[in-house]
Every structure is written in structure tokens, then in C-alpha cells.
Amino acid sequence: MSANYESVEEWCNMDVDVERSGVGIESSIEPLLRAFSGPREEIRHPLYRVLNCEDFLLSILKVNTCSRILKDKSATCVAILSSLLSLSRQKEWKIIISLLKIVLESDFKEKNKFIQDIWSKQELHTMPVDVVLILLNSKPDLVEKQLCNLYSMARKNKNIWQNDCFQCWVFWCSKSAELFHVVSSIFNQFLIYLNANSVILDIVTKFITDVMAECDKNKSNFLSLYPIEYQSFVALLIIEPDFNPYRNAVIEKIKFIKNTDPTDLLLLLSHFPLWMNVFNDL
Known part of the structure; x- marks a missing residue:
């Protein structure tokens, strides 16, 4: 009998008290993980569809005491996360985020490899913003590498x-x-280092145009992505210089920011390149 079928037998003999009281959580998870890690032809076996070990694993993880029990078991959390992220069904992101925090706050030796494995998943683009922020807080160079590759x-x-x-x-x-600020700041570093060449300016311009379109599609406020002290200024920069009734006021504001924070000014004007041309003519 394969290890997978032994796992199923263990699972079938588990006490239903696990879901109600948290009793035996650790011993319940292990056979489920063995079932998940078995050969694909065994996992697709009709027996698993009937027993539905995915649902049972999720129900165990939703037990109130589960997070506390798993807090010091980062290796187990990694195994669970690998299983949950491999499921084709809709992801339980609340559980995934909770387990992810346990792993990243631990001294798990292969933490960086684990982060990279998640970051390399094809379905990365479907992951919620919260997951991306957690990963970047632990390994901030992930975004820099991707943006460098795009530029190349x-x-x-x-x-x-x-x-x-x-x-x-x-x-x-x-x-x-927060992510908008991170990406904009990295682009700003590129602009300074590359002397605002046409390639990086085109990337930044297209990035801002597409972010604005995405915000418009989702009926969210594009201005809220900027620091509050610059939101009214950005609202004016959105209007092209030739059609802006407040052109002179914008120019005075540009001059003021140039003297107080030239780095911020470069960032803002790179988002609206027509105003960059006005600035260069001053």
C-alpha cells in the first residue's frame, strides 16, 4: 500500500473533535500533507474527491487554536503553504497570509528560497496586495530585480x-x-542614475497611464496613491500645460518644490512628462 493510502486511512480514523476543539491538530495535519505531496496520479484518484482532504485541511486550519499551535513550527507552515498555493481552487488568502507571517517572522533557514519559490509562481499576478507587501517587506530587492529586467x-x-x-x-x-510609492521611488532612482533617458521615461509614463486607467476602471481614487501633501498638486499636473487654467500657479509650485525637495519634483514630473518639458524651459 502506498504512503498516500496510509495517509487516507489515518485521516478516516481521525476524531471529529479536531474541528470543534482543536484536539490533535498536529497529528491531523501530517497525514493530510503526505496525501497532498503524493504522486499526482494518486491525488487525482476518485477516492480523494470523495474524501476531499482539501476541505478537511482548511477546516483544521480555521480552528481558533491552530495559529497558536503552529506558531513555532515554521517547517510545517511551509509544507502547508506549499499545499494551499498549489490548489487549483479559490485560495483561502486569510489563512495563507497568517501562515506566511509565521514563516517570515521565524528563523526558518530556507526563508529566502521559500520567498523566491512563491515569487516565481505563475499565479503570482492573482495574489492579493497584502501577500506582495509581506514578501517585499522580507525581501525588498524582489521588486528592484523585476523593474531592472523590464528596463533591460x-x-x-x-x-x-x-x-x-x-x-x-x-x-x-x-x-x-505603499506599493505605488515603492515602485515610483525605484523608478526615480533609475531616472537619476540614467539621467532620465528616453527608455526609462517611456516606462514611467506608460506605468502611470496604465495605473490611472486601472484606478478609473475600478472607480478608485488615483490621487490617493500620492502623499496627501502632493495630491492637490498632482490634480493640477494631470491637466496638460497647454489647457491648464492654473498653469502659472503650477509653475510657481514647481519652482517651490525644486528648492525644497528636488527628488520629489523629479518623481512627480516624470509621471507627467509634458510638465517636465515646461520645467526644462524655465
């Missing part, structure tokens, strides 16, 4: 606008001011 592709005249990576950042940044 664009330099080789490759069309990156439909690239999954580019589309992911547009989607996530339209939903999170």
Missing part, C-alpha cells in the same frame, strides 16, 4: 507593456499607495 528588455526594443510582470505592478500599485 525595453532597451532591447522589446515590447514590455503586455509583459505579465509589468501588468502585475500596474494592478498592484493601483490598489496600494
Whole structure:
């Protein structure tokens, strides 16, 4: 008998008190994980569809005491996360985020590899913003590498606008001011280092245009992605210089920010390149 079928037998003999009181959570999870990690032809066996070990694992993880019991068991959490993320069904993101925090706050030796494994998943673009933020807080260079790769592709005249990576950042940044700030700041570093060359300016312009369109599609406020002290200024920058009734006021504001925070000014004007041209003519 395969290890998988032994796991099923153990599962069938489990006490239903697990779901009600949390008794035997650890011993209940182990055979389920063995079932998940078995050969694909066994997991697809009709027996598993009847027993539905996915639902049982999720019901165990929803027990109030489960997070406390798993708090010091990062290796078990990694195994559970790998199983949950491999499911084709709709993900239980609340549970996944809870387990993810346990792993990333632990001293798990293979933490970086684990983060990279998640980051490399094809369905990364479907993950909620909260998951992306948690991963980036633990390994911030992930976003820098991806944006560097996009720039390298664009330099080789490759069309990156439909690239999954580019589309992911547009989607996530339209939903999170924190992520929008992270990506904008990295682009700003590129602008300074590359002397605002045409390639990076095109990337930033397209990025902002697509984020605005995504916000409009979802009826969310694009201005809220910026720091509150700049939101009214950005509202004016959105209007093109030739059609802006407040053009002179905008120019005075540009001059003021240039003297107080030139780095912020470069970031803002790179988002609205027509105003960059006005600034260069001052």
C-alpha cells in the first residue's frame, strides 16, 4: 500500500473533535500533507474527491487554536503553504497570509528560497496586495530585480507593456499607495542614475497611464496613491500645460518644490512628462 493510502486511512480514523476543539491538530495535519505531496496520479484518484482532504485541511486550519499551535513550527507552515498555493481552487488568502507571517517572522533557514519559490509562481499576478507587501517587506530587492529586467528588455526594443510582470505592478500599485510609492521611488532612482533617458521615461509614463486607467476602471481614487501633501498638486499636473487654467500657479509650485525637495519634483514630473518639458524651459 502506498504512503498516500496510509495517509487516507489515518485521516478516516481521525476524531471529529479536531474541528470543534482543536484536539490533535498536529497529528491531523501530517497525514493530510503526505496525501497532498503524493504522486499526482494518486491525488487525482476518485477516492480523494470523495474524501476531499482539501476541505478537511482548511477546516483544521480555521480552528481558533491552530495559529497558536503552529506558531513555532515554521517547517510545517511551509509544507502547508506549499499545499494551499498549489490548489487549483479559490485560495483561502486569510489563512495563507497568517501562515506566511509565521514563516517570515521565524528563523526558518530556507526563508529566502521559500520567498523566491512563491515569487516565481505563475499565479503570482492573482495574489492579493497584502501577500506582495509581506514578501517585499522580507525581501525588498524582489521588486528592484523585476523593474531592472523590464528596463533591460525595453532597451532591447522589446515590447514590455503586455509583459505579465509589468501588468502585475500596474494592478498592484493601483490598489496600494505603499506599493505605488515603492515602485515610483525605484523608478526615480533609475531616472537619476540614467539621467532620465528616453527608455526609462517611456516606462514611467506608460506605468502611470496604465495605473490611472486601472484606478478609473475600478472607480478608485488615483490621487490617493500620492502623499496627501502632493495630491492637490498632482490634480493640477494631470491637466496638460497647454489647457491648464492654473498653469502659472503650477509653475510657481514647481519652482517651490525644486528648492525644497528636488527628488520629489523629479518623481512627480516624470509621471507627467509634458510638465517636465515646461520645467526644462524655465
